[in-house]
Amino acid sequence: MLEEEEGLEETGYAPDFAYFDRSLIGRQTEPVIKLTNNGKGVADIAPGALKSFVFEKSQLKIRRGGDLDPHVGDNLSERNLEEVLEDEDEEGVDDEGREDVDGKPLKKRQSGQTVWISANTCKTASLKEGFIWTDTSPPPQLSLYISTRNQNPGPNSTNGVTQIEFEGGYANFSLNASSNIYIGVGAPELTKGWQGSWDFEVVASVDGQYHSYSNNTFLFMVDTDSDSALFITPNITSTNQSTEVDKWSNIDPFPFTMYTQKNDSWGPMTGMERSFCALQQVMDQNTNITVANKLTTRFAGNAFAKGQFHIKGLEAGTAYSAFLVVNGTAEGLDVPHVGVVPAGGIVWRQFSWITKPDDSCQVIFDLPFCTDVAYAVPSSAKYKNDLAGLISLYDDPARAYWTNFTNSLDQVACNTTGDAQYSLARNCDDCRHDYKTWLCSVLMPRCESFNATDDFLQERNIGAPFPNGTFAYGGNMTREFNMTRRDRLAYNQSRNPMIDTLIQPGPYKELLPCDYLCFDIVRSCPAQLGFSCPNEPAMRLTYGRKDDDRLTCSFPGAVRSLNLMQGGASSVVVGRLVDVLSALVVALAVAASLSI
Known part of the structure; x- marks a missing residue:
């Protein structure tokens, strides 16, 4: 009988008893997953469970x-590598007399190697049917346990284990x-109202943090209208040289990406706001929102490369939030003002804004x-889906006026001796630049919705009806109102009659x-x-005065701060990329008759 049992054991036979299911005896312990350097350990996990890994x-x-450290050599087998590592990890090993990868002498080496560990939640628990966000707490977060002694670190571990709680679906150590x-x-x-599992x-x-999150922002909001918004990054090149710009233009696809969602009480990224893989998986869904992202060197005219994002398909007067990310590369992507973006990419802090309430601005x-x-x-509404037509209405006349102006400026002796020039400080190139800036500015005033409340905004066209047929001030016909508003050109019509x-x-x-x-333009151009x-x-009705704390006047390159939840003009200026914008009373025939 003993021989039979031994034979059965050797063949791997396991008796099946009807009264003892495996779930009662106990489940087999899940295997430990081996991690390689920069290799993803991907898993799903049920509530109350633990997944184990080893590096x-x-x-x-x-x-x-896959390259070996220069201390080890390039042609070691796996067995020899293990032996070398064991030898080198002994305390007191001295590297003196040896050289590092740059040929510099090594000092006595510290025992050990810095290892960065990071994790992202790619999918979290979901709300049960019938529950809403206000009924429950935020989705529960995972926990990260790390040890060099305890081979199964987890929530019940007592010694030698470091615990890191995920925050917004992200953890690092x-x-x-x-x-x-x-x-x-x-x-x-799972707590009340939640169901499902996590991915x-x-x-x-050993190369650095794989996943990365920044609690800062790397983006400026340029402006919004009723169904779109325009954003720009700071300079991503340190110069405007074409060789440096070309390095970015040759990256395909463009590594910067923006993900957008409506600010509902509970959105698809709730609880995973810091997770790169969640943004890639959860936000890649069929919606009416589109984001056109690209490299641009045109914004503010300084020819530095920037990332530009135009979001379409938004709803009027609605709050949105978005996430800016950069896809990393195996070699690391060096971004000025940011540093080297790791292979797993970087997620910047979530930001919010609100669209304008009507179609009066685009x-x-x-x-x-x-x-x-x-x-x-x-x-207006008739140009809402005709951006090219709207641009042509504004831009074509500007080009025609510019041609007339340059013909007039050509009559001035610009290229003459120094003592014969009209100015020792400015020249005709300065005049051309400032005139073009003025011309584009007066033909294309910066628009805010009529319900914006900032006191530095100038009312325009108040005598015209709104699209619904109502008027800005109803039947107010008092003498005081007529004198201060209705009878003043600054209130009663646009700066450009074409508008x-x-x-x-x-x-x-x-x-x-x-x-x-x-x-500036008076100083730059010939008298x-x-x-x-x-x-x-x-002057007061035609120009605004600059304020360092608020965007109180317009100039090309003016941007707004994020997270203010405003669609009007009361955002703080967070970047002045270039100072260019003015409007003038011009006694020059070629400038045409532009009302102020």
Whole structure:
């Protein structure tokens, strides 16, 4: 009988008893998943469960791309590598007399290797049917457990285990190790209102943090209208040299991406706001929102490369939030002001904004002639789906006026001896630049919705009806109102007559050009051209004054801060990429008759 039992054991036979199911005896322990350097450990996890991983000692000297550390050599077998690692991990090993990868002498080496561990939640628990966000707490977060001694670190571990709670679906940790690193990812039990499980990925690396999250922002909001918004990054090149710009233009696809969602009480990214893989998986869904992202060198005319994002398909007067990410590369992507983006990419802090409530303003950008213009201009519903037509209405006349102006400027002796020039400080190139800036600005006023409340905004076209047939001030016909508003050109019509006759936006408000740029063009151009700035009170009704804390006047390159949840002009200026914008009273025939 004993021989039979031994034979059965050797063949792997296991008796099946009807009264003893495996679930009663106990489930088999899940295997430990081995991690390689920069390799993703991907798993799903049920509530209350634990997933275990190990980053073995042999991986401590493996570099990105599979290259060995120069201390070890290039042609060692796996067995020899293990032996070398064991020898080198002994305390007191001295590297003196040896050289590092740069040929510099090595000092006595510290025992161990820095290892970065990071994790992303790719899918989280979902709300049960019938529950809404206000009925329950936020979705429960996973936990990360790390140890070099405990081979099964988890929630019940007592000694030698570091616990890191996921925050927004992201966790990271670094340690110095010379032995195996044991990693556990644990899921909590679900609280009221939640169901399902989690998907996650965890990565260990000796090259640096694989996943990355920044609590800062790397983006400016340029402007919004009723169904779109325009955003720009800071410069992503340190110069405007074509060789440096071309490095970015040759990256296909463009590595910057923006994900957008409506600010409902509970959105698809709730609980995973810091997770790159969640953004890629959860936000890649069929919606009416589209994001056109690209590299641009045109914004503000300084020819530095920036990332540009135009979001379409939004709803009027609605709050949205978005996430900016950069896809990493195996070699690491060096971004000025950011550093080297790791292979797993970087997620910046979530930001929010609100669209304008009506179609009286529309964002235009990438104009053929007025290349510095990128903001909302007066518009109407008939141009809502005809951006090219709206741009042509504004840009084509500007080019025609510019041609006339340059013909007049050519009559001035610009290229002459120094003592014969009209100015020792400015020249005709300065005049051309400032005139073009003025021309584009007065033809294309920066538009705000009529319900914007900032006191530095100028009311325009108040005598025209709104699209629904109502009027801005109803039947107010008092003498005081007529004298201060209805009878004043600054209130009763647009700066550019074409706006009222062809576009017909109805009442709107204008963010006035900055006054100091009016003075710039007077200084830059020859006196015989007749440029001058208006006196008060026309000056106050025509120009705005710059404020370092708020965007109180308009200039190309003006951007707004994020997270203010405003669609009007009261956002804080967070970046002044270039100072260009003014409007003038011009006694020059070629400038045409533009009302102020």
